[in-house]
Amino acid sequence: MMIKGKAITYGDDVNTDLIIPGRYLLLSKPEDLAAHAMEDLDPSFFEKFRKGDIIVGGKNFGCGSSREQAVLCLIYAGVGAIIAKSFARIFFRNAINQGLLIIESSEAVDHINIFDEIQINTSTSTITNKTTNCDVMIPALPIFVKEILDDGGLINHLQKKDKG
Amino acid sequence: MGQTISEKILSEHYGKNKVYAGEFVDATIDLAMSHDNTVLISSIFNKSGARKVWDPTKITVVLDHRTPANTEKTAQNHQSIRKFVKNQNIPYFYDVGQGICHQVLPEQGLVKPGMLIVGSDSHTTTYGALGAFGTGIGATDMAAVWLKGKLWFKVPDTIRFYVDGRLSEFVSAKDVILYIIGKIGADGANYKSCEFYGECIEHMSIDSRLCISNQAMEMGAKVAIIPPDDKTIRYLKSVTTESYQIVHSDEDAIFENSFDIDVSHIEPQIACPDKVDNVKSVSTVAGTKIHQAVIGSCTNGRLEDLAIAAKIVKRKNISKHVRLIIVPASRQIYQTALEKGYIKTLLQAGATVVNAGCGPCLGLHQGVLAEGEVTLSSTNRNFKGRMGSPQSSIYLGSPATVAASALTGEITNPEDVIE
Numbered sequence: 001m002m003i004k005g006k007a008i009t010y011g012d013d014v015n016t017d018l019i020i021p022g023r024y025l026l027l028s029k030p031e032d033l034a035a036h037a038m039e040d041l042d043p044s045f046f047e048k049f050r051k052g053d054i055i056v057g058g059k060n061f062g063c064g065s066s067r068e069q070a071v072l073c074l075i076y077a078g079v080g081a082i083i084a085k086s087f088a089r090i091f092f093r094n095a096i097n098q099g100l101l102i103i104e105s106s107e108a109v110d111h112i113n114i115f116d117e118i119q120i121n122t123s124t125s126t127i128t129n130k131t132t133n134c135d136v137m138i139p140a141l142p143i144f145v146k147e148i149l150d151d152g153g154l155i156n157h158l159q160k161k162d163k164g
Numbered sequence: 165m166g167q168t169i170s171e172k173i174l175s176e177h178y179g180k181n182k183v184y185a186g187e188f189v190d191a192t193i194d195l196a197m198s199h200d201n202t203v204l205i206s207s208i209f210n211k212s213g214a215r216k217v218w219d220p221t222k223i224t225v226v227l228d229h230r231t232p233a234n235t236e237k238t239a240q241n242h243q244s245i246r247k248f249v250k251n252q253n254i255p256y257f258y259d260v261g262q263g264i265c266h267q268v269l270p271e272q273g274l275v276k277p278g279m280l281i282v283g284s285d286s287h288t289t290t291y292g293a294l295g296a297f298g299t300g301i302g303a304t305d306m307a308a309v310w311l312k313g314k315l316w317f318k319v320p321d322t323i324r325f326y327v328d329g330r331l332s333e334f335v336s337a338k339d340v341i342l343y344i345i346g347k348i349g350a351d352g353a354n355y356k357s358c359e360f361y362g363e364c365i366e367h368m369s370i371d372s373r374l375c376i377s378n379q380a381m382e383m384g385a386k387v388a389i390i391p392p393d394d395k396t397i398r399y400l401k402s403v404t405t406e407s408y409q410i411v412h413s414d415e416d417a418i419f420e421n422s423f424d425i426d427v428s429h430i431e432p433q434i435a436c437p438d439k440v441d442n443v444k445s446v447s448t449v450a451g452t453k454i455h456q457a458v459i460g461s462c463t464n465g466r467l468e469d470l471a472i473a474a475k476i477v478k479r480k481n482i483s484k485h486v487r488l489i490i491v492p493a494s495r496q497i498y499q500t501a502l503e504k505g506y507i508k509t510l511l512q513a514g515a516t517v518v519n520a521g522c523g524p525c526l527g528l529h530q531g532v533l534a535e536g537e538v539t540l541s542s543t544n545r546n547f548k549g550r551m552g553s554p555q556s557s558i559y560l561g562s563p564a565t566v567a568a569s570a571l572t573g574e575i576t577n578p579e580d581v582i583e
Contacts, residue, residue, distance in 0.1 A: 040549040068303040097302060
């Protein structure tokens, strides 16, 4: 899989209240949630963002509430992937379960500036910063987790195991 | 090789061999808790084509987040949850007004040492206070649990905290855990199992221990376990007749890290906007004007929290410039607080007492903040916009500090208002 987009960068501890504020959690259509993605973190998010762009965060991305809507709103907004120094554990699980590509790599984050053109190649496990011509290897996911991602999320994975 | 509490509980629920930190397991779940977000989980569950949950007696649903319904949409959600619970024959269903899941489950005797409990709420770590492996998961994970009764886990590394020192009357568990979070940071225990030991923890009531295990989520803890002792056993005797297995770490267990924390001299602590690890001693922020003061939530809406608040405001009036909102964590706590006269004292001082539930903690009703407003709250998160306008500010403190500050209208050390 190849993902291309520009980097939209943020700092440490981007919490799920900032990604999707509690006041929107009653919206049941993911498209409606997506319209409010990142609203309290960055009111100008949608001025910068184009579908396929990559969110880059510091450490502890997705901390706070377990709300899965934080992952859903980013998927439906069209986020290509998230690269962060580290992810909070529930957000990490939710992203895997929903099939959103997330990459934990301090090295990559340290070499990305806002609006750099980024290319992620999952078959070669490489993140390429086209703006600075810098390549960083993507750390391998544990097999257990990779199988879930490859099957398109947890529910599909369980159903596949049932059939298999 | 010795094991930590988490390694033992996950080994037991994996049912094959002994497992250690870093391994992956598919573990059998003892109890699966969800709240108002049951509506999202049931939609994922139904979409999977499944008809029946794996075991309705191991599922519990508590309506607490927006209760009573704050909008028509919430009312529809609650209605659909009641229908789902009925169709699935889920016996442990707690409707509007019973209280917050993380108080209701312990007081109903559903949380016991050695259990593996998942909740679709991050503060499910609370159950560690009774020696259970309690951890938060998302909606898809929960739908998978409803389908299979199992879930995958990475066995976490364990951090040990030795908390030493005795606390003075107006310094509480909330101050201790905020102090620890301030030291190790909002991700200081990310993915980790925490075990709490030491004189300070041993002397703590169960209410206080529940506060520690709850708020520990804000340093990223996957679980926050306080090894059961006689106090735990006495508490369990008062809520359940069922048997359980107490689990302790082995002497030769391997811990990733160990922290010695002396709290004998700490002042009340305040988490300042907009991060929970932005912790300062009360004296450095004393004098900050507040508009709202909140005592409640799954962290600090328990009986001892209402007791200390009532003691502080007794025969006094809160500031004319402050709304003091009291949210008992459960109906049972509300009733006991009424019997003991705490509610009357709080009302006489000028407080507004609302029904048991999550209240204003997540900014949906019962005390939403306007732009420019400042609150001091005993809840667990001070994220930007959490309790209302993104241009409001949230400070977190203990119930004693919140009560004292409601009297003066500014952040105040409770010591300063006691004659």
